[in-house]
Amino acid sequence: MRTIKYLFAAVFILSVTTLLAQKEQSGAINEPGYYDFGDLSYLQSGPDETEVLLDEPILKSISKMSNNEDPEFEKALGNIKLIRVSGYGVTEKNMKDVDSKIEETSKNLLNKNWDRIVSKVDKKGQIAVFLKNDSQNEICGLVVIVKRNNQSVNFVNIVGKLDVAALGKLGGKFNIPSLNKFKETIGDDKPEHKEKKDKK
Amino acid sequence: MHNINEKLLNKIITTAYGDGSIADKISIYAKVITNGEIRKVFFEYRKTKRTIHTMKHFEMDPSFDLKLSEKLTKSKGSHIPLFAELYLLFIEKPYVPSTAILLITAAIVGNLLFKSPVQQITYKERFTKAEITEANAQAKFALALVGDVLVQTKKEVAAEIMIKQVAEPINEGLIIINNLLN
Amino acid sequence: MKSIKFNYLIKNYKKDIYNFSFYLVKNKMDAEDITQEVMIKIWENMDNFKFSSAKVWIIRTTRNLCIDLLRKRKIYTNNEVEIDEQFEDEFFDNSSSNNPLKILESQSLSDKIKLAIQNLPENLRTIFVLYEINELKYKEIAQTLDIPINSVKVYLLRARRMLQEDLKNYA
Numbered sequence: 001m002r003t004i005k006y007l008f009a010a011v012f013i014l015s016v017t018t019l020l021a022q023k024e025q026s027g028a029i030n031e032p033g034y035y036d037f038g039d040l041s042y043l044q045s046g047p048d049e050t051e052v053l054l055d056e057p058i059l060k061s062i063s064k065m066s067n068n069e070d071p072e073f074e075k076a077l078g079n080i081k082l083i084r085v086s087g088y089g090v091t092e093k094n095m096k097d098v099d100s101k102i103e104e105t106s107k108n109l110l111n112k113n114w115d116r117i118v119s120k121v122d123k124k125g126q127i128a129v130f131l132k133n134d135s136q137n138e139i140c141g142l143v144v145i146v147k148r149n150n151q152s153v154n155f156v157n158i159v160g161k162l163d164v165a166a167l168g169k170l171g172g173k174f175n176i177p178s179l180n181k182f183k184e185t186i187g188d189d190k191p192e193h194k195e196k197k198d199k200k
Numbered sequence: 201m202h203n204i205n206e207k208l209l210n211k212i213i214t215t216a217y218g219d220g221s222i223a224d225k226i227s228i229y230a231k232v233i234t235n236g237e238i239r240k241v242f243f244e245y246r247k248t249k250r251t252i253h254t255m256k257h258f259e260m261d262p263s264f265d266l267k268l269s270e271k272l273t274k275s276k277g278s279h280i281p282l283f284a285e286l287y288l289l290f291i292e293k294p295y296v297p298s299t300a301i302l303l304i305t306a307a308i309v310g311n312l313l314f315k316s317p318v319q320q321i322t323y324k325e326r327f328t329k330a331e332i333t334e335a336n337a338q339a340k341f342a343l344a345l346v347g348d349v350l351v352q353t354k355k356e357v358a359a360e361i362m363i364k365q366v367a368e369p370i371n372e373g374l375i376i377i378n379n380l381l382n
Numbered sequence: 383m384k385s386i387k388f389n390y391l392i393k394n395y396k397k398d399i400y401n402f403s404f405y406l407v408k409n410k411m412d413a414e415d416i417t418q419e420v421m422i423k424i425w426e427n428m429d430n431f432k433f434s435s436a437k438v439w440i441i442r443t444t445r446n447l448c449i450d451l452l453r454k455r456k457i458y459t460n461n462e463v464e465i466d467e468q469f470e471d472e473f474f475d476n477s478s479s480n481n482p483l484k485i486l487e488s489q490s491l492s493d494k495i496k497l498a499i500q501n502l503p504e505n506l507r508t509i510f511v512l513y514e515i516n517e518l519k520y521k522e523i524a525q526t527l528d529i530p531i532n533s534v535k536v537y538l539l540r541a542r543r544m545l546q547e548d549l550k551n552y553a
Contacts, residue, residue: 029393036394039522041435051433052338058386061327062336076343083342086434118353127349144346156346167347213542245546248495252514255492258404260397261414268418272425327386335386 028055028082033132033141033159035109040086040155043101045094048152050087059083076167081160090153098153102126102145105155109143125149139164203237212238216245391424391436398516399444405511406448408500416447441518441526445508452504491549498548506541513538 028034054062063077090098109130110116118129125148132141139162147153204212208231214220215228231238327335399420404413420443424431431439502510512518512526513534524531 029390037434038519039435039438039525041432041438042521042525044434049432049434050341052342053387053390053433054335054339054342055386055390057389058327058332058335059339061332062339065329065332065336073340073343076347077339083339084433085338085342085345118349120353127353129349129353142346144349146345146349154345156342158342158346164350167343167350209543210539213539213546217542245542247491248542248546248549249514251491251495255495257397257401257496257515258410258413260400260417261410264414264417267414268421271418271422331386 028159031081031140031159032134033139033157034082035112035114035132035141035143035157037084037086037105037155037157040088040101043088043094043097043153045091046089048087048089050085050154052083052085054083056081072166075163078163078166079161080158082157083159084157085154087152087154090147090149090151092150095149098147102128102147102153105143105145106130114141114143123149125151203235204241208238209241212242213245216242217249387431387433388425388428390433391431391440392421395437395440396421399440402441402511402516403444403448405499405507405515406445406504407451412451416444416451419447420444437518438522438525441512441516441522445526449504494549495545498545501548502541502544506537506544509534509537510541510545 029036059077059080059082063074088094088098106116106119106128114130114132116128116130118127120127126145127147128143128145130143131139132143134140140160142156142158142162142164144156144158145154146156211220211224211228215225220228228238228242232242233239396417400413400417403416403420404410407413407416420440423443424440499507499510508527509523512523513520518526520531520534523534527534
């Protein structure tokens with residue numbers, strides 16, 4: 001009897017696992033909002049490196065764990081399927097490579113019908129934001145590139161249906177060391193900087 | 201092939217494959233229009249290139265994932281993934297060759313009933329508290345990084361989002377109405 | 383975090399590794415073995431793995447394993463023709479069956495191209511598959527194979543020409 005129970009349990013668990021696995025198959029990399037930045041390792045010029053990669057299962061686990069403690073964060077997480085950040089220190093040594101990677105990425109994104117919604121270049125650095133809309137005209141992907149000369153560059157891709165307003169509310173909200181480090185690099189940007197806007 | 205020298209042939213190939221410079225493309229397209237021999241060569245390469253980019257390549261055996269799980273489990277020093285844990289828990293018990301058959305049948309039936317186009321495996325759906333805590337911090341960092349950028353550039357973003365989410369659908373609607381009226 | 387990274391890498395690269403190794407070793411079973419071996423290496427190195435350099439690392443490892451295997455084969459069989467025939471048999475078995483109609487269908491241009499690709503010399507085949515099928519950029523191929531970008535371009539052009547010439551033989 002016990003063996004039969006084990007068997008049923010095994011069949012049930014395996015079926016559920018298989019179904020979950022199947023569900024995962026149509027995961028973020030097949031989504032229109034996914035963008036592969038390609039090999040970025042050559043941009044590394046020192047120990048400063050940030051790597052974030054969070055896919056749907058772990059994002060769901062975060063949502064469950066947060067237990068409505070932070071509704072804004074949960075709202076921003078919403079239907080996100082993937083978060084990827086690759087960040088590097090920017091020095092004189094890799095500045096050229098960083099610039100050409102940003103240019104190449106921007107061109108590729110535009111070729112793949114992403115919309116450039118922000119392109120801001122000033123003496124201190126560069127910010128570019130790209131959006132991808134799905135067939136229902138809803139945002140399904142976001143690419144953000146932030147470069148601060150002689151400090152850092154971050155390539156970010158967020159995949160899934162995005163609540164841009166909720167994301168905006170998170171700006172400057174979390175007091176975590178890596179974020180502080182980031183904010184040191186871009187946080188002193190003031191509106192008076194020369195802005196250049198490119199529309200596709 | 202008499203009129204096509206090495207240099208020209210190279211340009212034809214790179215243009216047909218879509219890699220040529222703009223100058224090369226313009227000069228080759230002009231020649232394609234006017235010269236039958238060049239046109240023939242160009243379209244031969246173009247056809248090959250298009251076929252390569254649309255053809256299906258080799259498909260893996262459906263049992264690949266299971267075999268990989270087994271190998272990963274046996275591989276020295278590796279942490280056992282959940283899928284392999286389950287596999288080991290039941291398959292490696294002495295009393296159950298029939299269990300193995302049942303499990304695999306169940307997986308196959310499950311797969312057939314809920315078939316999805318690509319065959320892949322999730323190695324872990326369960327995370328430790330430490331993993332979730334770390335992931336939580338990373339998610340906050342990433343979203344706040346994006347949030348900061350959006351706040352800094354909110355004028356442009358707001359305007360563009362308005363255009364994307366409001367103006368474009370309205371325009372599309374107007375176009376449809378115009379088409380209906382005409 | 384290890385399993386999240388691993389999941390992501392497998393989803394992203396499993397098919398690329400398999401296709402690349404199939405074109406190189408021309409044999410389904412060996413291609414599967416190599417794909418598994420690469421995955422195990424990824425798992426074992428997961429703690430030090432960087433996504434940003436993953437593609438180059440994975441393709442380089444795959445290529446090294448394929449080359450090792452081809453070398454071993456040369457020692458044991460020293461018979462390239464036999465291996466190519468084996469590939470052809472497996473390839474047609476894979477895509478058709480014994481149905482004559484399907485065999486006819488399988489003689490399409492894409493099948494001819496697959497065979498023509500496997501006829502390319504190893505160095506040209508590697509670059510051709512990496513660029514045209516795995517969609518690596520010149521820079522990534524140069525990094526993977528440790529050769530200058532210009533060499534990549536020259537080899538790619540040679541491969542395209544040779545492939546086109548070879549296709550005429552299947553016409």
